[in-house]
Amino acid sequence: MKSIIIAGLLLSVGSAFAQRFPRNEISINGFRNPSIGLEYRRNHVSVHAGYYVTNFTPNTTTQFVKTGLTYWFLPVGRRENPSSLYTSVAYLHGLNRDYRDQNAASAEVGFRWMVWRGLNLRLGVIAIASTDNDLKINPTPGISYSFHW
Template sequence: MTDLCIVKQNDIKQLTFTFLLIVAATAAFSQSKFSNNELSVNGFRNPSIGIEYRIGQSSAHAGYYTTAFKKSEYTNFVKVGYTFWFFPSGKGELPSAFYSGASYMRGLNRDYQGKDAMGVELGYRWMVWKGLNLRIGAIGVTAKDLSFKISPTPGISYSFKL
């Protein structure tokens, strides 16, 4: 049992280190095409079904998150986190961009019910039309006494420049 806890602590340390490394590496190469303030209403999965507020290249989000680690078996969480945006592209007020994020997740059902978890994400947000955007990425989730899992993270949002 002790070995399992050490592995989980190492997973969390590795996820945190990877996230910070991505943020540090991309900060040096990012451009300043981002608007100062943006509010997003997230309607499907990524980063959560809820809201997100971005200032420059950083955003915070909160909401309900659902994913299927196994086919047709949905695991649900309350999720809050931080996202770092980099490599903006496009000519609109709200650019498409890559993102990397870290989140605290509280399990609501299945193996994660009542458990604290950590998620690390990497992906791309494509601005389709005006504020409508689609996201595609992946999340790695770890929690004490559970195996590390990776899941795709599609999303649909609408963003408003403030």
């Protein structure tokens, strides 16, 4: 009996979270997080692609082409499209500096705050790894506008 109650609670909590995200969303990302480009989310998973810039050292911009997957979880608030936490993995291809023509991988965690209608701000932390460079960890602020249905 105890197992049935626990299973029922887990199922209802999982259903409540799953129902809080809109089914589809397209985001136009205007700054670093996840990249300057487009993102499409279906339920809890999104794909993104674009141009990614970061500064590993002051006044030195490193540029990448970036594509990846994001998982959205723990929605916050009662909006149609709630704020939430996210975790992401991505493939990066370096365009300049120490990463020119090199492949890299990244992992990221953060929070997306839905400010007003589709306008949202993101703040995360990314770890970028490649075979020829040391592991780099950087903050990843972002601003986007999202359309959902």
